[in-house]
Amino acid sequence: MSDSDSVDESKIPSREECENRCQKFAEITGTDSALAMFYLQDREWELDRAVNAYFEETGESIGSAPQKKKIKIDGLSFSGRSDGNNSSSSTSPVIKTERKPDVDDPLPNRIRLMSWNIDGLCEKAKVKRTQAVCDIINKDNPHAVFLQEVVPETLEVLTSKCPTYHIIEAANQEYFTAVMLKVGVAEVKESKVIPFTSSLMLRTLQKIECTIKGVKFLLMTSHLESTKDHAAERKQQLKIALQHMVSANSDQTVIFGGDLNLRDKELQELKGLPEGVLDMWQVTGSRKEAEFTWDLTRNTNLEWTGRFKPRCRFDRIYTRHCKPKSVIVPKYFELVGLEKIPSCGLFPSDHWGLLAHYDKIEK
Secondary structure (H helix, E strand, O other), X not given: OOHHHOOOHHHOOOHHHHHHHHHHHHHXXXXXXXXXHHHHHOOOOOHHHHHHHHHHHHOOOHHHOOOOOEEEEOOEEEEOOOOOOOOOOOOOOOOOOOOOOOOOOOOOOEEEEEEXXXXXXXXXXXXXXXXXXXXXXHHHOOOEEEXXXXXXXXXXXXXXXXXXXXXXXXXOOOOEEEEEEEOOOEEEEEEEEEEOOOOOOOOEEEEEEEEEOOEEEEEEEEXXXXXXXXXXXXXXXXXXXXHXXXXXXXXXXXXXXXXXXXXXXXXXXXXXOOOOEEEHHHHOOOOHHHOOOEEOOOOOOOOOOOOOOOEEOOEEEEEEOOOOOOOEEEEEEEEEOOOOEOOOOEOOOOOOEEEEEEEEOOO
């Protein structure tokens, strides 16, 4: 780890105090805990500095900051996001210590899906970082998880630390994708791995047909060809994946997500997304604080010697509703993995994870 990544742990508040300051920042600014972490971590967890920086950069005043809604779930009232899931807060009733699927779900119509490149090829504190990934998965309790850049060593940690998930890996090379499905909630019908035959990096498309809370899904994940030099192959892989989305059975809701290594220009060159395919970040409001998933201005896991540090939206989640009428509604999109691990001074990955929230429509 470089000197810039080293951390004086004596100056880091306790986890409880960090969460308390995130809550206070969110209350003052009318934002959320995810944005609070960004501002507080960059300012050594000093609340006054973080709040002042926020209002200076946004031009808002304390009086003009939007107030959070008061939310009531299962008789418990708390201040949080208006979507009813304040998963970044340790006091939220959404966070459960018992890992009993479905029984303890305070939002029975909510379906959560996470996607994350967990950087298994990086050797720095790999086990600790993967354990942190597991902690976040167990805390946020998604019903399905798409993982990219999994390796045998991290797969072993995931299997051990996430016992309430069934893991289906597409282990065809040194590193691979995997899908985690919540036991007792998701039921697998069929699993396939489709190779991209022209890939120089042995990339694949992983497809799983399943039901989650009674909803029929086709779940797809991939780690598309990397680096700027391989844009042509990456676009071809994306085109194939999107074809699988639009040609899926009409009674299936299709979700495709992963580290797509995608540049907006490349998507434009493909004439954009097919009709009926939605970008979850866009359809939930295109919130700026949730835009960049590989952000070297904030994520310090990688050393970058260039003058300008890149900020890219490499990781994406796309949704195609079933026909003739959709059975889920996109509700919220957020980033996870935004907090450094105190014991090693690293984030869980050099990518932020994505967490998409959907609501099942009552018939």
